[in-house]
Amino acid sequence: MSILIINIKELLQVRASNVLKVSGEDMKHLPTIKNAYLLIEDDNIKDYGSMDDCIAIIADKTIDAKGKLVLPTWCDSHTHIVYAGNREQEFVDRIKGLSYAEIANRGGGILNSAKTLQNTSEEDLYNQSIKRVINVIKLGTGALEIKSGYGLTVESELKMLRVIKRIKDELPIEVKATFLGAHAIPEQFKNNKKNYTDLIINEMLPKIANENLADFIDVFCEKGYFSIEDTDAILSAGLTFGLIPKLHVNQFNAFGGIALGVKYKALSVDHLEELAPQDIEALKESDTIPVALPSCSYFLSIPYTPARELIDAGLALALATDYNPGSTPSGNMNFVISTACIKMKMTPEEAINASTINGAYAMGISKDYGSISKGKKANIIITNTVPSYNYLPYAFGENHIETVIIKGKIMT
Numbered sequence: 099m100s101i102l103i104i105n106i107k108e109l110l111q112v113r114a115s116n117v118l119k120v121s122g123e124d125m126k127h128l129p130t131i132k133n134a135y136l137l138i139e140d141d142n143i144k145d146y147g148s149m150d151d152c153i154a155i156i157a158d159k160t161i162d163a164k165g166k167l168v169l170p171t172w173c174d175s176h177t178h179i180v181y182a183g184n185r186e187q188e189f190v191d192r193i194k195g196l197s198y199a200e201i202a203n204r205g206g207g208i209l210n211s212a213k214t215l216q217n218t219s220e221e222d223l224y225n226q227s228i229k230r231v232i233n234v235i236k237l238g239t240g241a242l243e244i245k246s247g248y249g250l251t252v253e254s255e256l257k258m259l260r261v262i263k264r265i266k267d268e269l270p271i272e273v274k275a276t277f278l279g280a281h282a283i284p285e286q287f288k289n290n291k292k293n294y295t296d297l298i299i300n301e302m303l304p305k306i307a308n309e310n311l312a313d314f315i316d317v318f319c320e321k322g323y324f325s326i327e328d329t330d331a332i333l334s335a336g337l338t339f340g341l342i343p344k345l346h347v348n349q350f351n352a353f354g355g356i357a358l359g360v361k362y363k364a365l366s367v368d369h370l371e372e373l374a375p376q377d378i379e380a381l382k383e384s385d386t387i388p389v390a391l392p393s394c395s396y397f398l399s400i401p402y403t404p405a406r407e408l409i410d411a412g413l414a415l416a417l418a419t420d421y422n423p424g425s426t427p428s429g430n431m432n433f434v435i436s437t438a439c440i441k442m443k444m445t446p447e448e449a450i451n452a453s454t455i456n457g458a459y460a461m462g463i464s465k466d467y468g469s470i471s472k473g474k475k476a477n478i479i480i481t482n483t484v485p486s487y488n489y490l491p492y493a494f495g496e497n498h499i500e501t502v503i504i505k506g507k508i509m510t
């Protein structure tokens with residue numbers, strides 16, 4: 099099956115296939131072709147160029163994109179989209195004055211979601227989660243990282259990871275699975291955290307590796323959750339099973355988690371709302387990409403990740419949703435991009451680079467996703483009629499997406 103998209107007002111993020119991420123100054127540049135065509139063959143991008151060169155190309159289906167933009171789908175490299183129930187009551191409690199930490203200390207927060215998930219069947223969890231995945235595809239997301247971490251028992255962590263696998267098997271969207279057993283300390287281990295990290299290392303990890311259920315390993319490295327020492331032990335064990343780290347660090351406190359991630363060659367370090375000068379220095383020496391989660395800052399009213407500092411220091415930056423029931427009940431990458439421009443002073447070019455090629459890098463898939471490049475997967479957004487790409491983040495809260503194509507298949 100081939101699809102030819104013609105008369106494209108502007109084709110965005112056109113790059114050589116070997117560009118795997120963009121950093122610093124280069125993030126300010128978004129390579130485009132005006133008045134362009136794009137040819138898809140089966141699940142790949144076959145060709146593209148100026149309409150002047152679109153001569154005698156015949157395809158099974160032709161789409162006229164006059165006045166519209168075409169770009170790669172969003173790559174959302176940090177989500178907890180598999181969860182059960184919701185935490186709308188905590189939302190109201192926070193409006194009335196309780197903090198995220200106070201709610202967690204009262205047994206709410208992650209432990210609240212874990213209790214709900216433990217009492218939810220695998221089938222029900224799948225049904226609740228796949229609806230959200232289908233919704234984010236309609237919002238333009240074509241690749242998704244999904245974490246476990248609301249199970250917190252051997253059985254329930256496996257249940258989450260099996261649901262992630264089923265989503266991956268049943269939808270054309272690219273899915274990467276991350277084991278986040280170290281997301282919170284279950285109530286029964288409150289006074290002996292070591293026993294819980296031992297359970298993660300000695301029981302969860304071998305079972306997960308045996309069933310080949312995870313690509314990455316994550317730890318919530320934060321005060322009151324997992325210390326540098328705990329994180330070190332868990333990452334080290336994960337590596338023996340070939341699991342590459344992606345970390346939750348510096349959400350509320352900066353105390354060395356980033357340097358630890360760099361030491362373990364983490365693919366990404368995520369959150370970074372709190373950043374110390376030495377964190378930037380550590381990242382400069384590495385291939386680890388920082389990932390900012392502006393919808394989380396918005397929802398919790400916590401600081402935004404200092405994107406300007408990171409990019410101006412020459413680093414790459416990715417943007418992701420953090421879709422989860424507690425800190426970010428939204429998987430809308432379009433909102434993430436607008437918020438990054440409005441609140442973090444990223445330019446539209448930087449925000450689009452951060453949400454496509456750099457998002458793909460943060461999942462280790464930028465060889466096949468994240469740009470319009472010959473041979474990459476045909477994951478494509480066609481917008482409705484818009485004046486320019488600046489309009490996408492500018493007119494926030496409005497849907498600009500008309501068509502989403504995933505691996506050559508028209509989804510909407």
Ligand SMILES: N=CN[C@@H](CCC(=O)O)C(=O)O
Pocket residue numbers: 207208211318346349394420422423424425426
């Ligand atoms: N901070 C840790 N984990 C999630 C929130 C989890 C929750 O509140 O349920 C996050 O990335 O924001």
Ligand SMILES: [Zn+2]
Pocket residue numbers: 176177178346420422
């Ligand atoms: Zn998260």
